[in-house]
Amino acid sequence: MLIDWFTVTAQIVNFLILVWLLRRFLYRPVLDAIDAREQRVAAAMTEAEANKEAAERERDVFHQRNEEFVRQRAALLREAIREVKAERENLYAAARREAEDFRTRQQEAMIDDCNTLKEEILRRTREEVFAIARKALADLAGANLEQAMVDTFLRRCRTMEAGERSELQAVLKSPVGPVCIRSTFPLPDHQRQAIEREIGENFNYGGRFCYECGPDLVSGIAVSMDGHQVAWNITDYLLALEQGIIDLLLDHPPADGREATAAATGGGTVMATPPSSQGADRHG
Amino acid sequence: MQLSPDNQIFWQYGFVKLNATIVFTWLLMAILAGGARLITARLSTGLRRSRWQNVLEIIVLAMEKQIAEIGIVEPRRFVGFIGTLFLFVALASLATIVPGYRPPTGSLSTTAALALCVFVAAPAYGIRDNGLFGYLRGYTEPTVLMLPFNIIGEISRTLALAVRLFGNMMSGEMIVAILLTVTPYLFPIVMTLFGLLTGMVQAYIFSVLATVYIAAATSDRGSRPGPGAHQ
Incomplete structure (x- = not known):
């Protein structure tokens, strides 16, 4: 199986x-x-x-x-x-x-320097011009500068134009204060007397006088009365010279107008300055 | 020449006998279990693993995949039974290259035993999955008139399963033995090689048919092909 x-x-x-x-x-x-x-x-x-x-x-x-x-x-x-x-x-x-x-x-600063320099030049020029003029007059003509300036000032007062004269007479007719005589150099008594007599005669003034002596007039004489002034000095000469020097410093051409003005004034200035700015300068 | 290794008895006491079938079966069992034990003693769960582990994983996964392709939803449940059928039959065939070895599958007792295991396992799985009534109802489908035919088919397929394996294995062994007496040199070797191929095919067929029977028993009876459809 x-x-x-x-x-x-x-x-x-x-x-x-x-x-x-x-x-x-x-x-x-x-x-x-x-x-x-x-x-x-x-x-x-x-x-x-x-x-x-x-x-x-x-x-x-x-x-x-x-x-x-x-x-x-x-x-x-x-x-x-x-x-x-x-x-x-x-x-x-x-x-x-x-x-x-x-x-x-x-x-x-430059302007200040210029002004300072200008003032210095002006001062020195004034002194030098005055000294040269005095020496030149003394050496060449045997004249005294201060006396000549007083004489010239008196002659100018005498030959002043009628309008100016009458205007100053009107001012001096009722003076507020004394007439102030200002000069660069001290005035001797005879010159003071001559100036007082001349002002009294020409402007019919019998008031008091006062005298000041300062360098700012630059060999000149000024008569101040109630804000009016009659001056005779070499300011214009100096101004023309100053401007020429400034132009020379700034390399600018000289100002012809200023020279012409200085020449036209004959080397001197007689100013009657009103207290206000509307008054006209009087040039002698 | 002995037709079956059952007749080659080493020891007998009463009806208890120790024949070649049982002895070689034990030998195969020892090889399978011992080899598996040796290889799986140090299994790696990482990406690096041994060659033998790779071989075992390939075999087990191939069987699981084959079972799944036949139609079983949970193939891992049946890998133990069907995989053991395949490995036992395949190793029994491969071992024929060893001189003096007689395959246990060349014994009708062994194939009958395997077929009886399948005969019992299929209804057991079917009853477990579908219940006794659900399984028995399948025998009356498509009509009650088919009940005797289904029962006959259930028995006949088991018989066919046993005889098919036995016939193939015994015939191959007998052909080689006969050819050894006629042409002792080259031809038996070629036939032995054919016998190896036949044995592997038979192992595949046996396990696949067992899978089909179990799949038919465990699936819904209304959709299954019938008890004797795959004979």
Whole structure:
């Protein structure tokens, strides 16, 4: 017989045992290992995906921050440029103001220097002219300058035009104060008496006199009465000389009109100056 | 010449006998279980693993995939039973290259035992999945008139399963033995190679048919092809 039922039974038992053994030692461990590996791979994939998403988020955040940084930098740059321009304008304006102030101060200083120099020149010229004139008159003509000036002043008073004379007479008719005689040099008594007599005769004045001596008249004599003045000095000479010197210093052509004026006055001036600016100068 | 290894008895006490079928079966069981134990003793769950572990994983996954392709929804449940059928039959065939070895599958007792296991396993799985009434109802479909034919088909397919494997394995062994007496040199070797191929094919066929039977038993009876459809 081909079938042995004991063998069949034994083989069934053997097969069932083999199934148990292989399930115990083969299928379960291998499948568990495969499952564990798949879980690890899946976990790794999930982690990688999470890392990728996190990296993408980080990248997006970085891009946003970078764009924001670029915008802020551009804004700051614009602000800085604007502030720099404003500061530059302010500095330019301050520099211009300082330069203008400096130039103004320089001009003022130069004007002061010019005035000082002009006054010094005028003073020295006055002194020199007066000294030269005195010496020249004494050496060449044996004349005294002060006496000659007093004589000339008296002659001028005598030869004054009628209109001027009457005007001064009107002033001296009711004087407020004494007639003040001002001269560069001290007048001796006989000259004082001569001047007082001449003024009293020509202008009908019998009041008091006072005498002053000062350098500003420049070798001249002036009679002041109630704001009017009759003077005889070399002021116009000196003014023409001063202007010539100034023109020479400033490299300007000499003022012809001033020379012509000085020549027309004959070298002297007799001024009757009213207290107000409306009064006319009197030239002798 | 002995037609079946059952007749090659090493020891006997009463009806209890220790024949070549049982002995070689134990030998195959030892090789399979021992080899599996050795390889799986140090399994790696990481990406780096040994070659033998790779081989085992390939075999197990291929069987699981084959079971799934046949139509079983949860193939892992049946890998133990069907995979053991395949490995046992395949190793029994491959071992024929060893001189003096006689495959247990060349014994009708062994193939009958395997077929009986399938005969019992299929209804057992079916009853477990669909319940007793649901499983038995399948025998009356499409009509009650088909009940005897389905029962006959259930029995006949089990018989065919056993005889088919036995016939192929025994015939191959017998052909080689006969050719050894006629042309002792080259031709038996070629036939042995053909026997290896036939044995692998038979192992595949046996396990696939067992899978089909189990799939038919566990699936909904209304949609399954019928108990004797795959004979």
